[in-house]
Amino acid sequence: xxxxxxxxxxxxxxxxxxxxxxxxxxxxxxxxxxxxxxxxxxxxxxxxxxxxxxxxxxxxxxxxxxxxxxxxxxxxxxxxxxxxxxxxxxxxxxxxxxxxxxxxxxxxxxxxxxxxxxxxxxxxxxxxxxxxxxxxxxxxxxxxxxxxxxxxxxxxxxxxxxxxxxxxxxxxxxxxxxxxxxxxxxxxxxxxxxxxxxxxxxxxxxxxxxxxxxxxxxxxxxxxxxxxxxxxxxxxxxxxxxxxxxxxxxxxxxxxxxxxxxxxxxxxxxxxxxxxxxxxxxxxxxxxxxxxxxxxxxxxxxxxxxxxxxxxxxxxxxxxxxxxxxxxxxxxxxxxxxxxxxxxxxxxxxxxxxxxxxxxxxxxxxxxxxxxxxxxxxxxxxxxxxxxxxxxxxxxxxxxxxxxxxxxxxxxxxxxxxxxxxxxxxxxxxxxxxxxxxxxxxxxxxxxxxx
Amino acid sequence: xxxxxxxxxxxxxxxxxxxxxxxxxxxxxxxxxxxxxxxxxxxxxxxxxxxxxxxxxxxxxxxxxxxxxxxxxxxxxxxxxxxxxxxxxxxxxxxxxxxxxxxxxxxxxxxxxxxxxxxxxxxxxxxxxxxxxxxxxxxxxxxxxxxxxxxxxxxxxxxxxxxxxxxxxxxxxxxxxxxxxxxxxxxxxxxxxxxxxxxxxxxxxxxxxxxxxxxxxxxxxxxxxxxxxxxxxxxxxxxxxxxxxxxxxxxxxxxxxxxxxxxxxxxxxxxxxxxxxxxxxxxxxxxxxxxxxxxxxxxxxxxxxxxxxxxxxxxxxxxxxxxxxxxxxxxxxxxxxxxxxxxxxxxxxxxxxxxxxxxxxxxxxxxxxxxxxxxxxxxxxxxxxxxxxxxxxxxxxxxxxxxxxxxxxxxxxxxxxxxxxxxxxxxxxxxxxxxxxxx
Numbered sequence: 089x090x091x092x093x094x095x096x097x098x099x100x101x102x103x104x105x106x107x108x109x110x111x112x113x114x115x116x117x118x119x120x121x122x123x124x125x126x127x128x129x130x131x132x133x134x135x136x137x138x139x140x141x142x143x144x145x146x147x148x149x150x151x152x153x154x155x156x157x158x159x160x161x162x163x164x165x166x167x168x169x170x171x172x173x174x175x176x177x178x179x180x181x182x183x184x185x186x187x188x189x190x191x192x193x194x195x196x197x198x199x200x201x202x203x204x205x206x207x208x209x210x211x212x213x214x215x216x217x218x219x220x221x222x223x224x225x226x227x228x229x230x231x232x233x234x235x236x237x238x239x240x241x242x243x244x245x246x247x248x249x250x251x252x253x254x255x256x257x258x259x260x261x262x263x264x265x266x267x268x269x270x271x272x273x274x275x276x277x278x279x280x281x282x283x284x285x286x287x288x289x290x291x292x293x294x295x296x297x298x299x300x301x302x303x304x305x306x307x308x309x310x311x312x313x314x315x316x317x318x319x320x321x322x323x324x325x326x327x328x329x330x331x332x333x334x335x336x337x338x339x340x341x342x343x344x345x346x347x348x349x350x351x352x353x354x355x356x357x358x359x360x361x362x363x364x365x366x367x368x369x370x371x372x373x374x375x376x377x378x379x380x381x382x383x384x385x386x387x388x389x390x391x392x393x394x395x396x397x398x399x400x401x402x403x404x405x406x407x408x409x410x411x412x413x414x415x416x417x418x419x420x421x422x423x424x425x426x427x428x429x430x431x432x433x434x435x436x437x438x439x440x441x442x443x444x445x446x447x448x449x450x451x452x453x454x455x456x457x458x459x460x461x462x463x464x465x466x467x468x469x470x471x472x473x474x475x476x477x478x479x480x481x482x483x484x485x486x487x488x489x490x491x492x493x494x495x496x497x498x499x500x501x502x503x504x505x506x507x508x509x510x511x512x513x514x515x516x517x518x519x520x521x522x523x524x525x526x527x528x529x530x531x532x533x534x535x536x537x538x539x
Numbered sequence: 540x541x542x543x544x545x546x547x548x549x550x551x552x553x554x555x556x557x558x559x560x561x562x563x564x565x566x567x568x569x570x571x572x573x574x575x576x577x578x579x580x581x582x583x584x585x586x587x588x589x590x591x592x593x594x595x596x597x598x599x600x601x602x603x604x605x606x607x608x609x610x611x612x613x614x615x616x617x618x619x620x621x622x623x624x625x626x627x628x629x630x631x632x633x634x635x636x637x638x639x640x641x642x643x644x645x646x647x648x649x650x651x652x653x654x655x656x657x658x659x660x661x662x663x664x665x666x667x668x669x670x671x672x673x674x675x676x677x678x679x680x681x682x683x684x685x686x687x688x689x690x691x692x693x694x695x696x697x698x699x700x701x702x703x704x705x706x707x708x709x710x711x712x713x714x715x716x717x718x719x720x721x722x723x724x725x726x727x728x729x730x731x732x733x734x735x736x737x738x739x740x741x742x743x744x745x746x747x748x749x750x751x752x753x754x755x756x757x758x759x760x761x762x763x764x765x766x767x768x769x770x771x772x773x774x775x776x777x778x779x780x781x782x783x784x785x786x787x788x789x790x791x792x793x794x795x796x797x798x799x800x801x802x803x804x805x806x807x808x809x810x811x812x813x814x815x816x817x818x819x820x821x822x823x824x825x826x827x828x829x830x831x832x833x834x835x836x837x838x839x840x841x842x843x844x845x846x847x848x849x850x851x852x853x854x855x856x857x858x859x860x861x862x863x864x865x866x867x868x869x870x871x872x873x874x875x876x877x878x879x880x881x882x883x884x885x886x887x888x889x890x891x892x893x894x895x896x897x898x899x900x901x902x903x904x905x906x907x908x909x910x911x912x913x914x915x916x917x918x919x920x921x922x923x924x925x926x927x928x929x930x931x932x933x934x935x936x937x938x939x940x941x942x943x944x945x946x947x948x949x950x951x952x953x954x955x956x957x958x959x960x961x962x963x964x965x966x967x968x969x970x971x972x973x974x975x976x977x978x
Contacts, residue, residue, distance in 0.1 A: 471847075472847045472848075475846065475847040476843065476846065476847060483846070483847060483848055483849045483894075484847055484848045484849060484851075485848070485849040485850045486848055486849075486850055486851045486852070486855065487850035487851075487852070487889075487891050487893075488850070492849055499901065500897070500899070500900065500901055503901040503906075503910075506910075507909075507910070507913065510913045510914075510916075510917060511913075513917065513920075514913075514916060514917065514920060515737055517920050517921075517924065518705060518920070519737070519740065519741050519744065520778075521707050521923070521924075521927070522706070522707065522709070522715070522741060522745070523744070523745060523746055523778065524927075525707055525708060525709050526709060526712055526715060526745055526746050527746050529709055529710070529711075529712060530712070530746065530748075
């Protein structure tokens with residue numbers, strides 16, 4: 089419940105910030121209404137609302153990422169300030185140094201480098217590490233499995249909290265030998281997945297997701313949802329967009345804000361929606377996305393994505409592309425998605441163009457160009473590329489600026505293919521006979537030499 | 540030691556029936572040395588013999604006569620004797636000593652080439668091939684020489700009658716390599732690129748245990764012709780010998796780079812590349828082909844446009860394929876329409892080209908005939924395949940090899956498949972390995 093409120097708060101505050109007071113009413117009723125103007129976001133993204141969706145390390149790293157990417161002084165400082173605040177709550181001196189270095193004194197004395205804090209943190213960390221290691225050694229001599237597991241786990245947690253991700257990963261993996269119940273295994277897997285995502289090692293993520301899914305006991309819905317998200321991220325990172333889309337679409341809404349240390353439900357909607365648009369055909373889009381009751385819950389959180397998917401399906405490409413264009417600056421600031429934005433956008437655009445031309449025998453290029461918000465020459469170039477790749481069966485009449493669908497004549501192509509195959513067969517067989525004769529000759533020669 | 544006179548008498552007396560001829564053969568073999576010693580006296584005796592009746596003796600005398608260096612005034616008489624002999628000699632007799640016959644022909648070819656009149660040898664050599672070969676499927680050692688002579692005299696069409704025969708029986712791999720290489724060049728000269736590709740492809744993919752320069756040169760030409768004709772080079776098929784796969788590319792690096800450059804489709808880049816490597820191509824005598832590759836890029840690019848456009852202005856065509864003016868584009872397009880490479884019409888009034896689909900409807904009598912002849916050819920080929928398979932499956936060496944391998948096969952795998960199936964499977968698999976993909 090709390091999570092839902094949270095999410096609702098996000099959308100509301102988000103809207104309030106960006107609507108220029110024109111469509112305030114429409115904005116307020118956003119979850120149900122059309123929300124057409126809601127997509128007309130300002131350039132500035134609301135960093136605070138964004139950051140509120142995450143907790144822990146990912147929040148800091150996302151903020152730092154935004155600061156690095158946005159190229160906008162005020163936004164950068166805002167992000168760094170929040171990262172700073174977040175770090176101060178924890179005890180990660182490494183990240184602290186990093187952020188301080190980035191702030192570089194631009195945020196006034198309150199955010200200046202605090203040596204005493206760092207010292208005390210580091211001293212405490214040293215002590216704690218020693219204590220944990222001693223404890224673990226004690227458990228090891230006593231050979232109590234459960235305690236050893238806990239010891240490793242604590243050590244992993246400790247390293248994770250202090251940005252020593254490699255060590256954290258090692259310790260989490262070590263607990264594997266001491267897991268006795270499937271609950272332990274799940275915990276181990278989730279820990280490893282968490283660290284691996286932070287490390288950017290998505291091979292491990294998919295490995296451990298499948299390990300977790302293979303446990304004999306049935307998993308609770310939240311864990312299942314977490315695992316789906318992690319698998320989706322791994323596929324996204326590996327550029328397997330279709331698989332990524334499937335995983336995100338399978339994610340249960342139970343996820344809500346239970347996985348804030350990795351992903352927000354809004355992200356599931358965006359990632360899943362965009363990947364689905366880029367990789368699914370129309371049927372799949374309808375069955376698996378639009379008619380998917382479970383995923384609809386996610387989409388309600390990000391109405392822009394919902395609208396753009398609906399627009400795409402309803403062939404309102406101009407508005408769909410508008411939404412996409414408006415989303416773009418924010419997506420480029422997303423730590424996971426930014427690398428894929430261009431590819432996904434290209435794919436979606438191609439899909440849209442292909443879908444647009446599909447039902448027609450002839451298409452008027454100027455009309456089409458205006459539907460796609462581009463010039464006729466630009467469109468012609470895009471079409472040319474798609475035709476060359478054989479994605480569209482059509483030809484362009486550049487004189488009258490019309491695109492004509494091309495209908496392959498089955499009979500003629502069959503004739504052509506048959507004759508071609510015949511020629512190739514003949515050639516192959518003849519050269520094969522020649523080769524076998526040469527081999528025979530060589531064989532004979534060898535035999536005669538032997539005699 | 541018999542004298543030449545006695546020998547000639549023997550020749551005249553013993554050329555009647557096969558038994559006599561074989562006796563004569565042994566006599567002649569013994570007196571080869573005598574003949575060689577008396578080269579200068581042979582000319583009048585040759586005149587006494589009739590090449591049609593005394594072919595064997597005539598061949599021996601002529602061979603001895605030409606074995607040493609022939610002085611200027613005798614050359615034309617030698618040529619006269621030779622041509623007369625080739626035209627009228629008896630097939631049965633010369634086949635007894637085919638090696639001698641071939642060496643004589645080769646000597647004649649060398650003579651002709653030395654005198655820069657290769658065209659004189661075209662007809663005699665063709666007759667010689669026809670006489671010496673047991674069937675049109677046999678490749679003799681004279682084949683490459685004949686084609687070389689045709690090449691040198693630029694009388695390409697003469698070579699076609701021989702090249703069109705399907706060759707299956709091969710005596711010497713070297714003959715085969717040369718035959719295909721020269722054949723490829725003949726077809727290049729005639730601009731019959733598919734045939735040329737086939738010939739060169741045979742050289743490149745022929746089994747070889749060591750790389751040879753014929754294969755390297757053939758590969759260079761193969762790359763160029765393949766680019767001109769198909770616009771790309773295919774990778775080596777899997778039956779190519781590993782030696783060729785490993786080494787050919789290294790030996791023909793500029794050509795492989797040229798192909799890579801070609802695949803980008805940028806005219807100016809390709810031109811630059813060719814300029815940079817001009818000397819290498821020139822040294823290989825391939826510059827002409829390289830130029831054809833360059834101009835084929837225009838063609839390729841225009842052809843690509845026909846896939847995407849129904850109409851396009853000449854100016855646009857010129858821009859896309861990097862031709863300088865629309866006039867050039869018009870000429871190119873016109874040429875391509877003439878060659879049947881594209882189907883299009885030019886509207887000169889507004890400078891538009893409209894591209895059409897292939898008008899072939901596959902319902903003319905001519906087309907049916909064409910299809911029918913193809914089917915006939917395929918049937919003949921597959922009959923041949925079956926024959927060879929039968930032949931191999933009856934071959935004792937093959938069977939003993941299979942028999943030896945079979946028990947071990949069973950033993951290791953504990954395979955429950957009955958022998959009957961195994962055997963059949965292997966028999967087919969061995970022979971139809973390459974063709975099975977086609978069916």
